[in-house]
Amino acid sequence: MDTYLTNKQYKYGFHDKVKPYYILRPGLSKKTVEEISHLKNELAWMRQSRLLGYDFFVKRPLPDWGPSLRGLNFSKLRYYATPLDKAAAESGYIPSNVKKTFERLGIPSVEVDFLTGSGAQYDSEMVYHALKKDWQGRGVIFCSMDEAVKKHPDIVSKYYGTIVTANDNKLAALNTAVWSGGSFVYIPRNVKLDKPLQTYFRLNARNLGQFERTLIIAEEGSEVHYVEGCTAPVYNVDSLHAAVVEIIVKPYARVRYTTVQNWSNNVYNLVTKRAFVAEGGVMEWIDGNFGSQLTMKYPSAILAGRGAKAEIMSLAVAGPGQQQDAGSKAIHLASDTSSNILSKSIAHHGGRTSYRGLIKVAPGAKNCKIKVKCDALLTDNKSQSDTYPTMDIKNSRTQTEHEATVTRVGEEQLFYLQSRGLSESEATSMIVSGFIEPIARELPQEFAIELNRLINLEMDGSVG
Amino acid sequence: MPFLRIKNLSVSAGRLKILTNINLNLAPGQILALVGPNGSGKSTLAQTLMGNPSYRVTHGSVTLGRKNILKLKPEQRAQAGFFLAFQNPLSFSGLSSMGYLRTVYNNRLVKAGLQPVSLLDFDKLIKPLAVDLGLSAILKRDLNEDFSGGEKKRMEALQMAILRPKLAIIDEIDSGLDIDSFWAIKTLINRLKRQGAAFIIISHYTKLLRAFKPDKVLIMSQGEIVKNSDSSLLTKIDRLGFKRLLKS
Numbered sequence: 001m002d003t004y005l006t007n008k009q010y011k012y013g014f015h016d017k018v019k020p021y022y023i024l025r026p027g028l029s030k031k032t033v034e035e036i037s038h039l040k041n042e043l044a045w046m047r048q049s050r051l052l053g054y055d056f057f058v059k060r061p062l063p064d065w066g067p068s069l070r071g072l073n074f075s076k077l078r079y080y081a082t083p084l085d086k087a088a089a090e091s092g093y094i095p096s097n098v099k100k101t102f103e104r105l106g107i108p109s110v111e112v113d114f115l116t117g118s119g120a121q122y123d124s125e126m127v128y129h130a131l132k133k134d135w136q137g138r139g140v141i142f143c144s145m146d147e148a149v150k151k152h153p154d155i156v157s158k159y160y161g162t163i164v165t166a167n168d169n170k171l172a173a174l175n176t177a178v179w180s181g182g183s184f185v186y187i188p189r190n191v192k193l194d195k196p197l198q199t200y201f202r203l204n205a206r207n208l209g210q211f212e213r214t215l216i217i218a219e220e221g222s223e224v225h226y227v228e229g230c231t232a233p234v235y236n237v238d239s240l241h242a243a244v245v246e247i248i249v250k251p252y253a254r255v256r257y258t259t260v261q262n263w264s265n266n267v268y269n270l271v272t273k274r275a276f277v278a279e280g281g282v283m284e285w286i287d288g289n290f291g292s293q294l295t296m297k298y299p300s301a302i303l304a305g306r307g308a309k310a311e312i313m314s315l316a317v318a319g320p321g322q323q324q325d326a327g328s329k330a331i332h333l334a335s336d337t338s339s340n341i342l343s344k345s346i347a348h349h350g351g352r353t354s355y356r357g358l359i360k361v362a363p364g365a366k367n368c369k370i371k372v373k374c375d376a377l378l379t380d381n382k383s384q385s386d387t388y389p390t391m392d393i394k395n396s397r398t399q400t401e402h403e404a405t406v407t408r409v410g411e412e413q414l415f416y417l418q419s420r421g422l423s424e425s426e427a428t429s430m431i432v433s434g435f436i437e438p439i440a441r442e443l444p445q446e447f448a449i450e451l452n453r454l455i456n457l458e459m460d461g462s463v464g
Numbered sequence: 465m466p467f468l469r470i471k472n473l474s475v476s477a478g479r480l481k482i483l484t485n486i487n488l489n490l491a492p493g494q495i496l497a498l499v500g501p502n503g504s505g506k507s508t509l510a511q512t513l514m515g516n517p518s519y520r521v522t523h524g525s526v527t528l529g530r531k532n533i534l535k536l537k538p539e540q541r542a543q544a545g546f547f548l549a550f551q552n553p554l555s556f557s558g559l560s561s562m563g564y565l566r567t568v569y570n571n572r573l574v575k576a577g578l579q580p581v582s583l584l585d586f587d588k589l590i591k592p593l594a595v596d597l598g599l600s601a602i603l604k605r606d607l608n609e610d611f612s613g614g615e616k617k618r619m620e621a622l623q624m625a626i627l628r629p630k631l632a633i634i635d636e637i638d639s640g641l642d643i644d645s646f647w648a649i650k651t652l653i654n655r656l657k658r659q660g661a662a663f664i665i666i667s668h669y670t671k672l673l674r675a676f677k678p679d680k681v682l683i684m685s686q687g688e689i690v691k692n693s694d695s696s697l698l699t700k701i702d703r704l705g706f707k708r709l710l711k712s
Contacts, residue, residue, distance in 0.1 A: 411517065416554045418538035419514050419547075420568045420623060421575065430567065434558030434606070 053176025141186035148184030182212030218253035247275035263292035279305030300329035303337035318351030338369035347383035473524035500684035545630030555608035613640025
């Protein structure tokens with residue numbers, strides 16, 4: 001709790017001097033897509049998939065049902081970069097300034113025994129990762145998506161693009177066309193990993209959109225917790241992050257996917273995250289969103305098998321000039337499925353948050369249980385929060401609970417804490433950390449600490 | 465030289481004048497009992513001294529030693545040695561009492577230029593105090609959330625115990641308090657008093673106030689101090705009640 005007292009600098013706003021080895025000129029065309037595929041030395045099926053994605057990207061309009069995306073200029077973005085040459089990557093050599101970047105982010109040493117296996121993404125390519133030997137022995141695969149496409153083409157081609165198709169939405173289509181990096185995780189039948197798999201992502205090359213693609217397959221009866229963290233240096237040119245995450249939860253498997261992201265405030269963060277959950281399976285999304293100019297993110301679960309469950313917790317923090325449009329979707333296709341959604345948002349110093357949620361229950365899905373709770377906290381009069389819940393329930397035997405609250409940090413609460421010696425911003429931080437506690441306690445410890453630190457910086461007004 | 469000096473203090477809330485021409489002096493180690501009927505302005509005075517922004521000082525001065533308190537923010541007043549035990553402490557969901565206490569304690573140390581204490585050392589410090597006040601079981605719970613009236617009062621006392629104020633204003637600490645807790649708090653107040661702390665104790669109950677052996681007794685009515693005397697005043701209040709006493 002004494003993190004309230006620690007450093008007041010935005011420690012992630014540095015920009016080191018790594019020269020990307022390949023960096024494409026700005027703009028996107030069919031040729032760019034082919035060039036990316038060529039640079040990656042891909043097989044025909046992946047090249048075809050990219051080109052299909054490109055066609056859909058060109059044809060589809062920008063989503064018009066939410067915040068405006070008109071500030072996005074696709075022709076000014078770069079779509080591919082790699083920080084070091086392949087041979088170096090393959091021999092396990094990591095340039096010292098890349099290492100330094102990770103050190104400054106506190107990555108390699110953060111609670112090492114807790115993290116155990118970790119892969120970190122630098123620009124568009126995985127530069128290193130370590131995987132515990134015993135997991136490998138049990139048949140677990142955890143590598144970069146690029147590597148998986150080459151080394152495990154059978155599994156990848158079987159599942160890739162099945163949960164989020166090339167034509168799902170404009171940004172998913174773009175990702176399909178130009179994706180690079182991201183993680184691939186395969187957990188064999190009945191293998192239960194008791195420690196989380198962890199990766200860090202980081203946007204580095206100026207003006208570079210990061211389009212990572214993650215695919216997780218949890219076979220029947222398996223369990224995995226995947227943790228991903230993001231911080232970004234501050235840029236003055238608009239940047240785009242458009243990722244796709246696909247997760248397949250086989251019968252009675254359990255997947256937890258934890259993300260804490262902190263984008264610099266010029267980034268458009270537009271991510272499609274979806275899980276398919278079979279009979280008796282459990283999917284848990286824990287999603288924390290800081291920073292960015294605009295985030296649109298709605299982790300989803302398709303509950304396709306009897307008794308499938310989804311837990312979706314999200315946290316969004318919006319400061320000055322920022323908009324967090326976050327929420328979740330649960331699609332109940334089978335009987336006895338349940339979804340439990342908890343969304344918390346904080347708008348401060350004039351920031352704007354909105355909850356956008358969709359719940360669908362198919363006509364044949366009986367005895368579904370749905371619980372949605374969204375709480376918004378406003379720290380001042382300039383900040384704003386909205387709620388857009390949609391419920392489309394086609395089966396009358398559905399048990400639904402919905403609760404939404406908007407709270408403003410009260411003057412009396414602040415005064416009480418100030419009377420104990422805390423400044424107004426320290427008091428606000430404290431109230432906010434209380435507010436997010438139900439989500440913070442679900443995070444791995446070092447993430448929870450980082451979260452508190454970020455909250456303190458944000459409430460202090462020193463980020464932005 | 466008195467160490468707390470309130471001189472000709474007048475206070476408004478919005479357009480309403482709620483305190484008029486308050487004068488009061490207090491020396492280290494002294495206890496002042498502030499009594500008066502409901503709505504007479506006792507809590508307003510307490511909140512004003514701590515710096516509640518809802519109350520506006522229109523006239524007068526408050527000094528602690530040589531410090532002009534009125535220019536300070538509430539947290540600076542706290543740092544200067546003020547403490548207010550609230551009549552109605554606020555609750556904070558998601559904030560563990562233990563974590564809160566440690567933050568408040570370390571915050572005080574750091575702002576005084578000292579090193580914060582470790583989790584372990586704080587644990588050693590807080591445990592015996594919490595046991596004395598019968599709070600050990602609830603330190604894990606969220607601060608004041610679903611606490612009984614008495615538990616909230618004891619939590620206020622625990623904060624006072626770790627912050628060790630120079631001037632503590634205790635606003636109706638007795639309501640909802642059982643007899644054992646009352647004695648525990650009284651013991652704490654006496655200890656702090658021996659270390660030089662001054663107290664303003666607000667209550668309706670003369671019997672309770674008598675237990676503190678106050679050096680001064682003040683009666684407030686309609687935003688003014690109408691009687692200023694020693695503890696013999698408590699006996700008079702008992703005999704006559706406020707109404708008859710104020711007429712006499």
